[in-house]
Amino acid sequence: MIPGSRRHRPVATAALVALALGACTSEPAAPATSSASTGTRSSSSDATTPASGVRVAGAPAPLAALVSTLYAGGDLTRTASPTAAAALKARTPATKAVSATAKVGSWMGTPVAVVTSGDDVTLAVGPTWKVVGGWWPSLGVTRPSLGKGPRWVLAIGSDARKGQPLERTRADVLQVIGVDGKGGGGVMGMARDLWVPLSTGGRGKINSAMVLGGPRAQVSTVKSVTKLPIEGYVVLGFSGFKKIVDAQGGIPIVVPKTVVASHARDLVIKAGAQTLSGAEALAYARERKTLPDGDFGRSRHQGEVIMAAAIKAKLAGPIAIPSALTSFSKVGKSNLSAEQILTFTAGLHQLSPLKVGRGVAKGGFGWAGQQSIVVLGSEARRLFAEFRDGNLS
Incomplete structure (x- = not known):
């Protein structure tokens, strides 16, 4: 040694x-006020997608829709990085209602977000939101996707x-x-x-x-x-x-x-x-x-x-x-x-x-x-x- x-x-x-x-x-993040039109502003801090039973507090509408697609087992080919898409390809879609919380910030002018649901963590980058990494034990994904x-x-x-x-x-x-x-x-x-x-x-x-x-x-x-x-x-x-x-x-x-x-x-x-x-x-x-x-x-x-x-x-x-x-x-x-x-x-x-x-x-x-x-x-x-x-x- x-x-x-x-x-x-x-x-x-x-x-x-x-x-x-x-x-x-860390410091407390301000509630997201981003909109569906840009992916960074929204009139509501809560978004619900009834079809999949996914509720995301604090997320702009486009980010909430992305998280809903993730938990519903939808196609992420164009809305996830290659490594994240590969990790999520074999995921098991959620069978119960999902409640998640999002915090949105920025890195050198680019929107970033972390969405948590139980032990799951989803990392996303805007303004056209895409999943870039995270870990999802509730969906049967055994290893984190972090580059x-x-x-x-x-x-x-x-x-x-x-x-x-x-x-x-x-x-x-x-x-x-x-x-x-x-x-x-x-x-x-x-x-x-x-x-x-x-x-x-x-x-x-x-x-x-x-x-x-x-x-x-x-x-x-x-x-x-x-x-x-x-x-x-x-x-x-x-x-x-x-x-x-x-x-x-x-x-x-x-x-x-x-x-x-x-x-x-x-x-x-x-x-x-x-x-x-x-x-x-x-x-x-x-x-x-x-x-x-x-x-x-x-x-x-x-x-x-x-x-x-x-x-x-x-x-x-x-x-x-x-x-x-x-x-x-x-x-x-x-x-x-x-x-x-x-x-x-x-x-x-x-x-x-x-x-x-x-x-x-x-x-x-x-x-x-x-x-x-x-x-x-x-x-x-x-x-x-x-x-x-x-x-x-």
Whole structure:
């Protein structure tokens, strides 16, 4: 076993991996007011399809009709993604009345929805609604449809200050979040001082790729270094992170050791169970100067914040995903499609807590000119190899 990898702290054993630095914690979603003409507005928050006995609260009429077709055993060839359609092809139609609840939100301007009925979860993307994934034990569908695993997404914390472009400043946080499609997953932190070949040319600290070529260049650089086929990225800045955490009422966490955040006017984050505000969570995730292992410790703290936020998100359940994605879209950036983010985020709710691990890509210290750097070593390469199945447990 690699030191520092596949290790579960008490918080981690109770948590699932959260997306976007734990920023996508839940909040109550507003009732849907979308209409049948566009698929995003409706005069009623309840829709009933008498022919199939399916009632969907909170859904626009076109989405309710789609859910009705799903439970009635109708043809979904043109109204479902290929993977979802294949999973639902052999479903057993519902024989009793179905009562479901829908929550509608948006991802970077695209409508998204989660519909729950008992243990069933249906994921849909608008405005011309289609099923993109979910799980349906009541219909005899034995496995979730959440895209082909394993899958990885790069969560980036931008160093942008007020007035600076979010996507063209240093990546202060680099965390690769993975799922194996079999109930396992992991969070792998990348030390920002790793000296690596950059996708923009030459060599440099790994977090400089975003300055030179934006988040796509940052993803390409991390992909080249780790050999992991990362799907895309989510980017969040300091102010956006604090706003989301505060809007959600903070992040409950167990802090292993007291931390004095030297960069935040010596803000003290005490050891023990507590709820961190946005400013405190940011300070905890960014501090390195007072930590004995410096940048590695900071990356470890970032993983702890992700895991802690995961507990809150897990308790809220998949139904809270649309409002979380809506909140993130207001302050963050991403190149992931609505289908990609919805199936990936929902997939985190399918993970087994005992199959979720955490690691930090480390290395030895060195110099490049007058810059202090971290030299990629065999330990980090072994960690990358371990993560190729999407699992660090």
